[in-house]
Amino acid sequence: MLHRGDRVEIFRKSDDESWQNYMDEFVGAHGIITDPDTSINDSDALVEVSLVDKGTHRLPQDCIRKLED
Amino acid sequence: MSEISCPVSKTIAELDAMIASNRIKTPKSRRIAEEIRVLMEDVAWGRAGKDHLSAMAKLSQELVKESDTPSCATMGNMIGAALTDHSESFQSHVNTHNCPTGECVNLAPAPCQMACPAGIDIPTYVTLIGMGRYDEAIEVIRKDNPFPWVCGLVCTRPCEFMCVRARIDTPVSIKFLKAYAAEQAMSEGQYRNPPQAPPNGKKVCIVGAGPAGMTAAYYLALKGYGVRVIEQLPMAGGMLMVGIPRYRLPREVIDREVDMIRELGVEFEFNTRFGWRVHINQLRKEGFEAFLFTIGAHKCSPMRVPGENDFAEVFTAVSFLREVALGDREKPGDKVLIIGGGNVAIDSARTCIRLGCKEVVLAYRRTRAEMPADEEEIEQAEEEGVQMNFLTIPVEIVGEEYSMTKMHCVRAELVAREGSTRMSPVPIFGSDFYIEIDAIIVAVGQRIDHTIMSDLPDLDWTRRNTINVNRATMETSLEGVFAAGDDVLGPATVIEAIAGGKKAASAIDRYLHGLPQRQLPPVPVRRSRTEFLKVPASTKMSLKRPEMPLLNYNRRRVTFQQVELGYEENAVREEARRCLRCDICRRCGDCVAVCRDRMGIDALHLGYLDFDHPVKSDFRNVAEKCIACGACAENCKNNAMQIHDEGDERILSLCGIVLNRQKLVFCESCGAVLGPAKYLDYIDKRISQQTTAQNTNRYLCLNCSRKQTAQQHDEQVVPLF
Ligand SMILES: Cc1cc2nc3c(=O)[nH]c(=O)nc-3n(C[C@H](O)[C@H](O)[C@H](O)COP(=O)(O)OP(=O)(O)OC[C@H]3O[C@@H](n4cnc5c(N)ncnc54)[C@H](O)[C@@H]3O)c2cc1C
Numbered sequence: 001m002l003h004r005g006d007r008v009e010i011f012r013k014s015d016d017e018s019w020q021n022y023m024d025e026f027v028g029a030h031g032i033i034t035d036p037d038t039s040i041n042d043s044d045a046l047v048e049v050s051l052v053d054k055g056t057h058r059l060p061q062d063c064i065r066k067l068e069d
Numbered sequence: 070m071s072e073i074s075c076p077v078s079k080t081i082a083e084l085d086a087m088i089a090s091n092r093i094k095t096p097k098s099r100r101i102a103e104e105i106r107v108l109m110e111d112v113a114w115g116r117a118g119k120d121h122l123s124a125m126a127k128l129s130q131e132l133v134k135e136s137d138t139p140s141c142a143t144m145g146n147m148i149g150a151a152l153t154d155h156s157e158s159f160q161s162h163v164n165t166h167n168c169p170t171g172e173c174v175n176l177a178p179a180p181c182q183m184a185c186p187a188g189i190d191i192p193t194y195v196t197l198i199g200m201g202r203y204d205e206a207i208e209v210i211r212k213d214n215p216f217p218w219v220c221g222l223v224c225t226r227p228c229e230f231m232c233v234r235a236r237i238d239t240p241v242s243i244k245f246l247k248a249y250a251a252e253q254a255m256s257e258g259q260y261r262n263p264p265q266a267p268p269n270g271k272k273v274c275i276v277g278a279g280p281a282g283m284t285a286a287y288y289l290a291l292k293g294y295g296v297r298v299i300e301q302l303p304m305a306g307g308m309l310m311v312g313i314p315r316y317r318l319p320r321e322v323i324d325r326e327v328d329m330i331r332e333l334g335v336e337f338e339f340n341t342r343f344g345w346r347v348h349i350n351q352l353r354k355e356g357f358e359a360f361l362f363t364i365g366a367h368k369c370s371p372m373r374v375p376g377e378n379d380f381a382e383v384f385t386a387v388s389f390l391r392e393v394a395l396g397d398r399e400k401p402g403d404k405v406l407i408i409g410g411g412n413v414a415i416d417s418a419r420t421c422i423r424l425g426c427k428e429v430v431l432a433y434r435r436t437r438a439e440m441p442a443d444e445e446e447i448e449q450a451e452e453e454g455v456q457m458n459f460l461t462i463p464v465e466i467v468g469e470e471y472s473m474t475k476m477h478c479v480r481a482e483l484v485a486r487e488g489s490t491r492m493s494p495v496p497i498f499g500s501d502f503y504i505e506i507d508a509i510i511v512a513v514g515q516r517i518d519h520t521i522m523s524d525l526p527d528l529d530w531t532r533r534n535t536i537n538v539n540r541a542t543m544e545t546s547l548e549g550v551f552a553a554g555d556d557v558l559g560p561a562t563v564i565e566a567i568a569g570g571k572k573a574a575s576a577i578d579r580y581l582h583g584l585p586q587r588q589l590p591p592v593p594v595r596r597s598r599t600e601f602l603k604v605p606a607s608t609k610m611s612l613k614r615p616e617m618p619l620l621n622y623n624r625r626r627v628t629f630q631q632v633e634l635g636y637e638e639n640a641v642r643e644e645a646r647r648c649l650r651c652d653i654c655r656r657c658g659d660c661v662a663v664c665r666d667r668m669g670i671d672a673l674h675l676g677y678l679d680f681d682h683p684v685k686s687d688f689r690n691v692a693e694k695c696i697a698c699g700a701c702a703e704n705c706k707n708n709a710m711q712i713h714d715e716g717d718e719r720i721l722s723l724c725g726i727v728l729n730r731q732k733l734v735f736c737e738s739c740g741a742v743l744g745p746a747k748y749l750d751y752i753d754k755r756i757s758q759q760t761t762a763q764n765t766n767r768y769l770c771l772n773c774s775r776k777q778t779a780q781q782h783d784e785q786v787v788p789l790f
Binding site for chain 2: 001004005017018020022030031032034035036037042044045046048050052053054055056057058067
């Protein structure tokens, strides 16, 4: 479950339909979860993540993994 | 700054200078020049497509043809020549998405700006706030976001999560600074719209007056479009007005910012529901050439338990909050149960407290740790008296006659399902219990109301039931139809809605002018390079993020008055001084490396430079070892690290943070500056050839030292008699 402020990595391309070609270059990027699903904790919801040098995007959760502190 | 060698950056700089010089007179020529500027920037940022270069070439020819003044022709020719002479470089920007010289990247925005979905130039406006130039700060913000005041109160502030200052202590309080500046500028009558382009004769229709729709309306109106906004409610604001409660966002704040948009001639048609009395064909006949749908996500997801549709006292959170916002202050009941653990559930619960409900209980399936609502919001709700029932699953709403009496619930435990690390709530057999209530508010998510769009049967939807768009341009599957905000993202945030509205406005403008669309989402634009605020290292470290003063509990429980009372001016100015100006210091670490590896001094311990492994940073420690040699400043590509002499001192500063001040030593003979003593000692130790005439214990410059040596030599020569 992702929370605001979690440090994450985009570890792979997503299989989700919301993944767009330009997102391929996000793979490997690190960032911070800035707006998880704030209503029902749905694992299928798109979450907002701010990536270092790549801006803030809503991405599917299957391509995101938490980084250990 | 050094000479620009990238032809793209250079052309942009020349173009900017010409546009700023006001030598292009007619609106048409200005428009063409600005269109070229937009396309050129796409090229610089690696987001241009295959048609960009030809489109620019065509526009530059048009500019030559238009040539209302000699400058116009010059500009057209200059751009044409740059495109031909440096076609390889331009192509490389387009094809490889990067600038071979790295100069275009030197304009890279700070992490906070990159993190802002709307791309606001945060370091610039924070610095302006630190200088007390609030109206200019608002001007900068509104280049990217027409709602600085609203966002200053309710933004989810992704910028603060990426704020580099947080790697030292706590993030700069960016959101509240913005609110302060907006309030000040508004109250002093200094909150103004920028100049508007003359009408271009084209009309755009926007459906939905939420932040996404109004943002698009603002940017389109500024470009000279005739804009009509159709809204089903009697007022503008969308969820700002009828979702977010007044104790977080006063109505006047929304009204004043909407008024600024209305001032640009945007026409609002209230109490008009698209798809009922107004249809797309009718609007096309009226001359609207492009449409933007920003209808939000206003339909509540059901709980799916028996009894949900049987009692009048079951409310959905969205409709409950809307009725309260529209003026209905009747409490839903004395004992109210809120179902859900998100922000909307918390807003509903806190609203019930203010309406006078005696018992407000929030039931959530998981534990507090999994609650999706913001921690601060949960805390404030608890302070106000909202009770939390965790690990509670609703089973059935039970009632007598037509009135509900209780909620049948069951306790849950969290269990990891096979193949998943996620803990899911599972009912505990036999743990049933009842909560006595007389009203329920269901807050388990929102969806988009599909029926609104039945006028457009060919519109493409995603499997999440959101409108399918190209996220770089907000184009839907239908020609001339765009969408932005919650209807594209699902329930999201105000700042994302604003970002979507801005992107859509830019794409609509390109569409109506036949320009190629960008291939990638826009990268934020740096608005200026504002001078630094000068702050001593000790002050920079000791300043603390101020606490937000809150309304007292009693008043919070009985009124809808704003809970967050805002900062005082002094706190605002001090807080702005904590900003590290990451728009200028790009944290490349060259200064640290030069000082450590080349000079062997290792005075700079700037642990915050690394995102993944930040270690301790303390600006105050620099002075301990620093010899003020200036090697770091010399190697700083962006002029963030600076060294200069002031009176009898040499000062080293990083983005205005005074890291070291050392007394200068002057040549005792001619008075020329020699440098600080520490530096001179260092040189003495490093080189055999001494700059100072140590044998005489006097500080002399090289020239005077030579003269002295020569004189001594002369004196030693045996005189000729
Ligand atoms: C209770 C609550 C609290 C929130 N708190 C925050 C917060 O603190 N911070 C934050 O960032 N976000 C918050 N949000 C989310 C935020 O409000 C939304 O993400 C944002 O308002 C979406 O903007 P929008 O323009 O896409 O849609 P909306 O704001 O929903 O606006 C859509 C507009 O379209 C109109 N409309 C719909 N259908 C039609 C039609 N057929 N014809 C004409 N008009 C129509 C609606 O009446 C509405 O005015 C909150 C949301 C809720 C519900």
